[in-house]
Amino acid sequence: MLESNRHLTVSPSIAAAAAGAAGLIWHRVYNRSEPTIRSFARDLCLTEATFIAIAIFGAQTALQTGIVSVIFFFAYLGTLGTSIAVYRLFFHPLRKFPGPWQAKLTKWTGVRWATSGELHFIVQAQHEKYGDVVRTGPNELSFASIESIKDIHGANANKITRGPYNYPSPYGAAGLSMPNTRSHHEHKARRRLWDGGLTMNQVRSYEPRVVAQCDILCSVLREYDGQVVDMKLLIDWLTFDIMGDLAFSKSFGMMHDGGPRYYTEAVRRAIRLRNTIGQVPWMSTVSYLLPVDPEFRKKAQKFTTLSKAIFDERKAKGTEPNDIFSYILASDKDGAKTADVDVEADAPSLVIAGSDTSSVTATFLFYFVTRNKSIYSGLSDEIDRAWDGKSPMSSDMLNPDKCPILHGCICEALRIWPPGPNHSQRRTEDVVGHQVGDDWIPPETQLSVHIFTVQRNPKHFTNPLEFVPERWIDSKRDPTWAHNTRAWIPFQAGAYACAGKQLALNELRVIMAKIMRKFKITMKDDFDHKAFNDKIKSFQSLVMGELPLLVEERKD
Numbered sequence: 001m002l003e004s005n006r007h008l009t010v011s012p013s014i015a016a017a018a019a020g021a022a023g024l025i026w027h028r029v030y031n032r033s034e035p036t037i038r039s040f041a042r043d044l045c046l047t048e049a050t051f052i053a054i055a056i057f058g059a060q061t062a063l064q065t066g067i068v069s070v071i072f073f074f075a076y077l078g079t080l081g082t083s084i085a086v087y088r089l090f091f092h093p094l095r096k097f098p099g100p101w102q103a104k105l106t107k108w109t110g111v112r113w114a115t116s117g118e119l120h121f122i123v124q125a126q127h128e129k130y131g132d133v134v135r136t137g138p139n140e141l142s143f144a145s146i147e148s149i150k151d152i153h154g155a156n157a158n159k160i161t162r163g164p165y166n167y168p169s170p171y172g173a174a175g176l177s178m179p180n181t182r183s184h185h186e187h188k189a190r191r192r193l194w195d196g197g198l199t200m201n202q203v204r205s206y207e208p209r210v211v212a213q214c215d216i217l218c219s220v221l222r223e224y225d226g227q228v229v230d231m232k233l234l235i236d237w238l239t240f241d242i243m244g245d246l247a248f249s250k251s252f253g254m255m256h257d258g259g260p261r262y263y264t265e266a267v268r269r270a271i272r273l274r275n276t277i278g279q280v281p282w283m284s285t286v287s288y289l290l291p292v293d294p295e296f297r298k299k300a301q302k303f304t305t306l307s308k309a310i311f312d313e314r315k316a317k318g319t320e321p322n323d324i325f326s327y328i329l330a331s332d333k334d335g336a337k338t339a340d341v342d343v344e345a346d347a348p349s350l351v352i353a354g355s356d357t358s359s360v361t362a363t364f365l366f367y368f369v370t371r372n373k374s375i376y377s378g379l380s381d382e383i384d385r386a387w388d389g390k391s392p393m394s395s396d397m398l399n400p401d402k403c404p405i406l407h408g409c410i411c412e413a414l415r416i417w418p419p420g421p422n423h424s425q426r427r428t429e430d431v432v433g434h435q436v437g438d439d440w441i442p443p444e445t446q447l448s449v450h451i452f453t454v455q456r457n458p459k460h461f462t463n464p465l466e467f468v469p470e471r472w473i474d475s476k477r478d479p480t481w482a483h484n485t486r487a488w489i490p491f492q493a494g495a496y497a498c499a500g501k502q503l504a505l506n507e508l509r510v511i512m513a514k515i516m517r518k519f520k521i522t523m524k525d526d527f528d529h530k531a532f533n534d535k536i537k538s539f540q541s542l543v544m545g546e547l548p549l550l551v552e553e554r555k556d
């Protein structure tokens with residue numbers, strides 16, 4: 001009797017039907033709470049195990065149990081996949097927004113775009129094709145209008161948090177760094193500590209140290225007098241050394257031969273990995289198991305060890321030194337301190353946020369000003385008038401009133417090539433949605449403003465690809481040119497905007513003035529602009545190839 005019941009219970013068609021029902025149920029569950037790869041694997045195992053248990057009870061033989069279990073497995077995944085695809089394409093709350101169908105279907109499209117290094121151009125092209133709002137993922141929108149900046153990053157956005165892109169730590173740190181904090185409340189408390197170390201007064205107090213690091217660079221450049229050097233590489237070392245000094249009171253010493261020069265490459269590779277994983281954050285818990293090139297693994301290991309050593313050494317000094325880390329280590333006004341594990345995660349984040357970005361911008365500054373001889377000579381004359389090259393330098397001598405061309409050059413470099421050209425991802429609240437311009441955005445949507453598109457839009461800046469410092473000088477700007485400063489957002493805006501904007505601007509002014517006052521920097525006539533531009537890629541921040549320039553010491 002028992003035998004015949006078992007025979008009747010689970011046939012292949014029943015297995016397929018059960019799998020179909022399970023697939024639809026799980027899709028409904030996942031619609032409400034997005035799974036991670038681990039929770040998905042757990043649910044899959046549970047569902048399959050439940051079915052196998054029923055099949056063992058109902059099927060006649062072990063072979064039959066095996067067959068119906070395999071049918072169940074594939075039918076389950078097939079139904080779940082089809083249901084998700086149909087939903088995303090035809091029934092999703094974001095279905096009214098235009099965008100490429102591959103992006104609407106899966107975020108793996110975003111992975112493909114991100115790994116190409118061309119994300120900035122890809123998204124810009126989509127905005128040109130589809131308009132100011134583009135659906136760039138199943139659950140993700142990219143915006144390119146001025147109004148969207150206010151609604152996503154401005155005062156109207158006080159309920160919008162950072163998006164899940166910020167979840168994975170690219171350095172494998174156990175803690176959560178402040179720039180990756182998604183909760184408004186936690187971010188606000190921690191950001192306040194960081195801001196203390198980056199006030200205008202603090203930035204001024206760091207200035208002699210920035211100048212001193214520039215002096216070291218000048219002594220390195222002197223060794224190459226009359227030769228062509230890769231300015232990109234030297235600036236990289238300079239900006240990392242500056243950040244080491246200002247963050248931990250200890251320069252990395254990269255400008256000296258013995259410095260850890262692998263650090264910059266390890267940082268960029270880590271950022272690249274994070275940029276890919278950030279597209280599919282639900283993969284992040286297993287992403288570090290993915291095979292990566294052993295050379296990178298070695299460098300990453302060295303990077304982690306060095307970061308830890310720097311952190312330990314710095315932490316031992318407490319809050320005495322005048323550096324940014326003293327503020328991160330300090331307690332807030334209520335006596336609350338950031339947990340040690342989170343402070344440890346803050347250390348590499350601080351260096352990366354402050355050096356990679358400044359390095360990219362300073363490199364582009366040298367590229368643009370040396371490319372155009374009249375801009376170079378105008379800027380050089382202005383710097384010579386502002387600083388005699390002998391008295392102690394301060395950024396006060398170089399402020400926008402005294403050095404408008406320098407200011408215009410910096411604004412232009414940041415406009416044409418913002419170091420973080422893509423998205424600073426945000427997410428609408430879990431329960432209520434959010435109004436952006438004329439569109440109501442449903443809850444749990446990832447949204448962001450595409451900086452690169454906004455800053456290169458001819459409606460915002462006439463001839464957007466031309467490097468024209470005068471457009472930033474009111475008395476010199478062509479009055480017929482569009483010039484919408486609200487569309488200049490290289491540091492982003494709002495609660496999560498760049499904490500180091502003032503430091504960055506001061507640092508860039510000092511670097512440019514110091515080097516140009518002491519050296520004549522020339523771009524050779526046969527400079528390969530195509531090769532230079534082809535090597536510019538975006539992996540969260542921009543990466544670029546060499547910038548070979550002729551360096552000659554000035555004797556005046």
Ligand code: HEM
Nearest residue numbers: 179353354357358361424490491492496497498499500504
């Ligand atoms: C040209 C140089 C720089 C540019 C273009 C730049 C740009 C940015 C951008 C776009 C963000 C993301 C904001 C967002 O998510 O909305 C950011 C965040 C941040 N930047 Fe910068 N940055 C630069 C230099 C610096 C420097 C020198 C520091 C020094 C410490 C710094 C510290 C930070 C920090 C701490 C954050 C995270 C802010 C937060 O989470 O609240 N940045 N930066």
